[in-house]
Amino acid sequence: MSQRDRLIDRLFDATATNWQELLDTLTRRVGRRIVELHTRDFYAGNGVFRDIGGTARANLITQIFEWLSERRHAVVYSSVVKQSYFNAFAAGGIPDELNTVWRFLGFHLILAMQKHGQRHERRKGHTIFVFDNEERERMRFTDLIARAPEWSDGYYARARNQEQLDQIVDCPYFGATEVVLIQLADVVAFLMRRYAEVRSGLVGPRYPDEDTRLALWMQTLKQRAIQPAVYPRRGRQAADELFYEHASPAIRDL
Numbered sequence: 387m388s389q390r391d392r393l394i395d396r397l398f399d400a401t402a403t404n405w406q407e408l409l410d411t412l413t414r415r416v417g418r419r420i421v422e423l424h425t426r427d428f429y430a431g432n433g434v435f436r437d438i439g440g441t442a443r444a445n446l447i448t449q450i451f452e453w454l455s456e457r458r459h460a461v462v463y464s465s466v467v468k469q470s471y472f473n474a475f476a477a478g479g480i481p482d483e484l485n486t487v488w489r490f491l492g493f494h495l496i497l498a499m500q501k502h503g504q505r506h507e508r509r510k511g512h513t514i515f516v517f518d519n520e521e522r523e524r525m526r527f528t529d530l531i532a533r534a535p536e537w538s539d540g541y542y543a544r545a546r547n548q549e550q551l552d553q554i555v556d557c558p559y560f561g562a563t564e565v566v567l568i569q570l571a572d573v574v575a576f577l578m579r580r581y582a583e584v585r586s587g588l589v590g591p592r593y594p595d596e597d598t599r600l601a602l603w604m605q606t607l608k609q610r611a612i613q614p615a616v617y618p619r620r621g622r623q624a625a626d627e628l629f630y631e632h633a634s635p636a637i638r639d640l
Contacts, residue, residue: 405570423569425576430592444599450573451606459570461610462502463578464494464629465637474632481628483535488523493538494616494629496531496554501542502612503553515558518568524560531558541625577603578637585636608640 413420418437427433431443438446454461471487474480484490496515503513520527534550544550581600583589591597617630617638630638 423573425573429576429580440593447573447577447599447603450570451603454570454574455606455610459610460612461574461607462495462498462612463574463607463616463637464491464498465578465582465633466491467632467634470632481535481537483530486523488520489527489530490629490632492517492523492527492558493530496551496558497538497541497625497629498612498616500551500553501614504542505614513553514555516567517558517560518571519560521560528558538625540623543623574607578607582634582636586634604640611640 409420409423424433428435428443429447431438431440435443466487468487471480471490475485480490484493499513499515517523517527531551531554539550577600581604584591584597584600617633617640618626622630
């Protein structure tokens with residue numbers, strides 16, 4: 387087994403243990419066994435979660451965010467308003483290599499982590515990406531990372547003798563949804579999208595204090611977000627502006 391594979395195994399083993407501890411805690415609190423969180427069903431109280439009341443589900447989500455903070459997990463995120471993206475792509479305002487929404491978001495995450503990682507000493511090549519399984523994107527996205535377009539260098543101010551995306555270990559990995567880290571990412575991504583929809587007035591709150599709870603959860607995420615900011619409010623270069631311009635205002639203004 388290679389050193390890279392051993393690193394991945396240790397990462398997953400540690401997180402899986404912590405996640406199971408969390409699920410066990412949540413199980414005790416609600417009096418029923420929770421094996422896996424499917425966030426969309428859990429949030430709406432559908433399927434196996436229908437007997438858990440709204441207040442209890444909200445409290446469980448709060449527990450998840452407290453768990454995330456206690457373990458000092460960092461969060462990186464990206465956002466896009468699809469209609470803005472499609473309009474810009476039709477007008478030639480989106481690079482051809484980012485010709486799907488998934489690729490647009492995925493590449494932004496890569497660039498944001500590259501910028502974050504290179505600020506730390508002795509961290510070169512320590513960033514491993516594991517995406518939810520997306521067969522249609524795997525080959526093209528892997529190729530994009532291996533041969534990143536020159537315009538993306540400006541996002542992280544690549545130095546003259548610096549290798550492109552030198553913080554990223556090999557190529558991205560793609561895993562099944564039962565992978566623990568992907569379950570956690572699913573919780574975060576769902577709630578960020580819900581926050582953006584409610585905050586932007588695209589949908590109404592499902593219960594009286596939903597907007598307040600969402601705002602509190604987003605404050606926790608903001609405190610755990612990587613630095614430099616994913617969406618800098620000033621001093622943006624052209625590559626930053628590409629992703630900033632098409633992001634949800636609710637997310638980029640966190």
